[in-house]
Amino acid sequence: MAKPVAMRGFARERVLEAALELFSDHGVSGTSLQMIADRLGVTKAAVYYQFHSKDDIALAVVKPVFDDIEHLLRIADTLPTTETRRSVTMGGMVELIIRHRRISSVFYGDPTVHHLLEGTDEFRVVGERLAGVLLGPDPDNATRVAISMFSAGVHGCVTDPMISELDDAELQEILLDLTKKFLEVCVPSC
Amino acid sequence: MAKPVAMRGFARERVLEAALELFSDHGVSGTSLQMIADRLGVTKAAVYYQFHSKDDIALAVVKPVFDDIEHLLRIADTLPTTETRRSVTMGGMVELIIRHRRISSVFYGDPTVHHLLEGTDEFRVVGERLAGVLLGPDPDNATRVAISMFSAGVHGCVTDPMISELDDAELQEILLDLTKKFLEVCVPSC
DNA sequence: GTCTATAAAGAGATAGAC
DNA sequence: GTCTATCTCTTTATAGAC
16 A cells, blocks of 8 residues: 655655755765764665665755756846846845755865766756856956855855854845845946 | 984875865865875875874864964954954955965865864864954944855855966955955945 | 784665565 | 665774884
8 A cells, every 4th residue: 555645755855854964064975874864763774765875865955956046047048138147146046045055055165066066967057057147258357256256155154153143034135235235346247 | 313304294294285185176074094195105004104193184284274364363463443453354364365275275164174173272263263353343243244255255266166277366366356345345344 | 104914993885574 | 665684895093014
């Protein structure tokens, strides 16, 4: 007899939730399948039933973020000018990163995950499209640096312990304001 | 007969150099002593002769950065106002991070290293003093977020592959300019 | 100061019982 | 779908020869 639909896939979600917490505490390389299993009170074999490898888990954890980025890029594609595409994408990224506050910081800057994403066409392509929209056509060096600093800054800031007391709404308001000012002053072509 | 002074400690430096390259490619957790030994063409035991543990290597790699931060903070301590202390420290950090371009990015945001540094009084204290100078007395939330974004942004940007073609001098010029503008526009108390 | 050898623990992953 | 048990490889780290 099949399990009710409402129950199906719950174990998978629990693995992802536990993995996310551990990844963000210890990094992906610093997290073992044993640690994930222990946190769930199950054995490694039970985890392997849900995912074929540790890489699979890491990719499944980040997937929702890339899905949202892709959605944002589809919206940006409908906009008429380079400038509006860029500013809408930057604002959208801020909201998106805060929505996935725990996830995005885990993966931005983690070399292990970087290599994993580079080796996964689906994700690499999204990253390249995002960079294309943020940089615009023929970006000069100052623009490149400003965009890089913005991206790293937002990702890094949302999980900075110094900031952790701020709730999502408050953080988003401040970050959107900073983003607007930053864009006006620091990106030459705006 | 003792080894000539000019030779002493060279093996140690070679270990640190190899470790730095591997750490920046694979993260600290993703790098094993075997990988370090292999890159040097020696055995693990030879590495263990120079350092008692992997943590020791990681701490020795970051030490020069913290030495320079401490030097910068001593300079900042001599300045009269909160604002000059902050702007001089921010500019100094930009130069310092570029000077240690390969090192600093490895460690900023790496959870393994974060825990290691938190557990080492010498380094934790420097980090706290730095945060104190950058934040100033009684920082509001917007200042906290701006400073956090600045720190993460500079660290993340210097090793962004998108930026890697820029040489140190060019990158420093752009980053110092961005820092100045950012400080004027984004930090409320300035 | 660098080696071989090895211990002891933990990693990722699989097979097969229930 | 979850377990026990196990395999194989790698890890950190030490002991002792040279």
